[in-house]
Amino acid sequence: MRGAAAVLRHELAQRRLLLLASPLLGLLALAAPLLPGTADAGGADLRDTAVLFVALALSGLTALLLGSSVIGADLAARRLAFFFSRPLSGAAIWAGKLGAAVICAWSAALLALLPGLLVDVAAGAGGSLLYNALVPRPLLALWLGALPLLVLVTHFGGVILRTRSKWLALDLAGAVTTAAVALVTFRRLQYWAWLDPGWVARLAAAGLGLASIGLLAASAAQVIAGRTDPVRGHRSLSLTFAGISLAGVLAFAAVAVRWLAIGPQNLDRWSFAAVSPGQAWVALSGPAPGPPEYAASFLLHVGSGRSLRTRFARGTDDVFPVAFSADGRRAVWAEYDGAQESSPVVLLMDLDRPAAEPVRTAILERELPGRLAISPHGDRVAAVEGKRVSVYELAGGRLLATHSFEDLGEWPEPVFMGEDRLRILLSRWNVVTVADLDIPSRKLVAVATFPDLGWRRSLSPDASRIAINSPAGAVAVFDLAGGRQLARLSQQGARVRANYLADGRLARQVVGPDGAELVLLDGDGRRLPDSPRFRLPPGAAFGWIFQADADRLLAREDLESREGDLQAGWKLLDLRRGRMLSIGPRSLQALMPPSPLTPAGKAPLFTDGTHLLRIDLETGKRQLLGPARPFHSVYRPPM
Amino acid sequence: MNATFRIDASDPRPIWRQIEESVRNLVASGALPPSASVPSVRELARGLAVNPATVAKAYQRLADAGVLAVRRGDGTFVAAAPPAITGEQRGERLRTEALRYASFAATLGASLEEAAAALAATWRDLARPPGDREDEAGPARKGGPT
């Protein structure tokens, strides 16, 4: 400590002239407004800017010159032995000399500012110099913090250039390798993990911090281990810096690999899961360990366990459209092509083979589609971009028809009725309009208009009827052909919910103070005499009702609480015997098709938090299929 | 005393021996009278440009032999009654130097008479008072350090 102080004082005393010149130059800068041609610039502002410029330039130059010479010059001229022949530790020599360079740089800045500050205070502006618009205070503070780094960098460069030993090869190789690994890792992270600018800034700061530590340690090693030998000093410098920077960047790469090399079983949980018709594939996504808001999405082939990493989830709650064709043979989804939110693409995959790979379609949209629909046989795709609905031929990407709408409150909802007809539901204020787009003729035909009573809409399988759930607790059933209301389901003091099943029947439940009751109606909303009734105790209600087959329904029991629904578990509703069976504990969650209009099948997929399994609803037998994660859906698929 | 003798690098005798013998000779010849002060180890070492330890060794031997006396606080002096060189010692010393002279004369091819005559002439020269000496090349005449 004492040695370092002695060296520091000695080095500072040698540079007295510089410290004397700084305030003088600052004084000179005050005369800037007197320069010709500056009459129109604000006098005080110009003065302040000139003073700040002088301070920054002077301190920068000082850092550059002293950083490269304070140790390097002595080392090259074989004068460093003077210090090493005294009772001074290598650390004291290093700290004293570099410390003096840093202090000189800081002093140059502050001393150059001093006259300007004094003038400001005298003029009553009270330090307006530091509030200069051109060089704001944070920038000034940042600059002062950067000066030591500048000293370290020039010292490093000075050693390398003066010594010109073979260790330069390691310096270059190390720098190139570090930069390459860092860049590759960063780009991969950006592509797969959607790093936002905040994260980019954080990574840059970490990188800078690592470089600073590396430079600091390397310069100390050069002095302490290299002592008076320039080549050995360079060796210590190179090994230390390359070691630290490579170790840091490799650690970064290793962490990134851990974040990126994951499968569906590595997600924290599954927050979105949609099963294809036929139950062969599951599209799923969920938060993954790593940066905040990091989510990964996959297409999982249930039978083989093979998973394909996709990019249709940008965050836990932000999932891009995924659609399966009704015959279960094709899937389409939307992604962004690059790491930025630009160049959206629509990807297509044939689900017939487990070893399928996604293919980029030729469909081009300016923005990522808000909704996608695929025709029953998978030949056509309807994409909604803003207020425009477009229909494309999947093979070739040819635009078949397009229509733009106005005055919309939400995205239009397209539904294919066969290969040639697209039914579009449009919400405008309190009105829902249904329009059919005839694809061959490209003509839009208005079909029906009816008041929009709510936000939960259930379309019948043939798209001829619609049941609208209103928040008030009533359900209205409309005929889409004419817009005629077919039924109104409501009950005093209770809430009514209904959705269409895959076979066209309507499942209606009434949730009242003494519990919930589920009953089946026909497609028009009329009672079915032989429909069994299912009851749940007070505080519980059914969620979406899915159809397993003609005799079985699957429904989720939701416990209503003040915080919102808690999923209690899945229930099998045996229509023939009129019995309600619990499939499993609350932890068992079902993976359902995107819409209740697709039958869930006799052996739907479930997850118990660790395994993916199929439960045969007839026999109750469970078949373990592979690893899985807890599934708690916060994403409600449309329709 | 500094001016009185030199250290001869080509002399096989160790430096301390040369110093010792020179001092002895000076004392014996009367150039350094009894109770005269002699330079300190430091002074002599600097004057001769030799290691003080060497001078110290010579002085130690001289003190042991009774030639020099050390008075604490005052310095080093010639003993009040320095031991005279015994006739035996003198004879031995003379013979040593005589051998050298004789060998030298023999290489020149001189005879005993010539050598003896040269020796006698030099002796007579030395015995004359200082002003009369023809040969002033003695190192004693030249001042300054060696």
Add this chain to the structure above:
Amino acid sequence: MSLTAVSVSTIAGSISPKVPAAAFTNAHAGAAAASPGAAARIAAWPLAAEAITVRYGRRNAVDGVSLSLPEGAVYALLGRNGAGKSSLVRCLLGQQRATAGRALLFGRDAWRHRATLMAQVGVVPEQPDAPPGVTARQLARLCRPLYPCWDGSGFEARLRRFDVPADRPFGRLSKGQQGHVALALALAPHPRLLILDDPTLGLDAVARRAFFEELIGDLADRGTTVLLTTHDLAAVERIADRAGILAGGRLLLDEEIERLKQRFRHIWLPSPTPGADAALDALSPRGRVRRNWRVETLVENFDEERFQAFQASPSGAGAEASPLTLEEIFVALTGEGSRQLAPGAEGDPR
């Protein structure tokens, strides 16, 4: 040949109270082999090099050099340029790491404990290495707080004696003045050990004389241990009590100068006779050269009796033996003709 130890401490103060007991012993290796206790004692001496090897690439600049200095010794390390002196000195000063072996100062590893050890060591380098823009006084101000004691008045007195202006920048002093400042800085903290690497290189005769006088004064006052590398062999002969010759990285010799000079003689025969060669061989020569009409032989381990017998013999008639100065011994051992004269010499004199 054994030499008596001089115990100067029996002499009362006025001669030189600070000249300590100097035990002139035989070669380092011999004493170390004598007993492990002796080896440990030697290791605690002011300076000890234990089988130091310094390797640059394929070349051994210093090859297994061992030497040691007891307290109060003045050791001269001689060698031609490139013999490895500077590398060895750097190892001893803890500024370079030896490839093998240890450098010990006061019993501690010089590389590891350099910072604390330098408090007791004064260093005068070959090239002046003080920052050129600093004055002598400022250098003293830098060094003073680093040492436990500092003789500031002594420093100033030395500068005055050397006629060095204390307020002129170091770079503007003459080479001689720079050397004097370096010596003054080295002596001011009253070090126990002085290491001087060719301190009088490039100095004129006056400056050189003044330098050695100052050194001798310090030796007389404080009995400092000194390691000196130099080419000034005349000065070495007078000041040093022990010398080592480094050639090709190896220590050819390491002994007291007194003994060295007694061992070597130059014998010349005016006219060689038939039996002369054999008889000369019996004198354990180091090498023989025939020049025109006479034979010159460098004899190591000269024995007076044997020589006299030789002189008396018919083949040795007219033989003369003359002593060599240290310079002559050095040149004979390491010079161009050294391989001729010293068939048993190891290593490359270059």
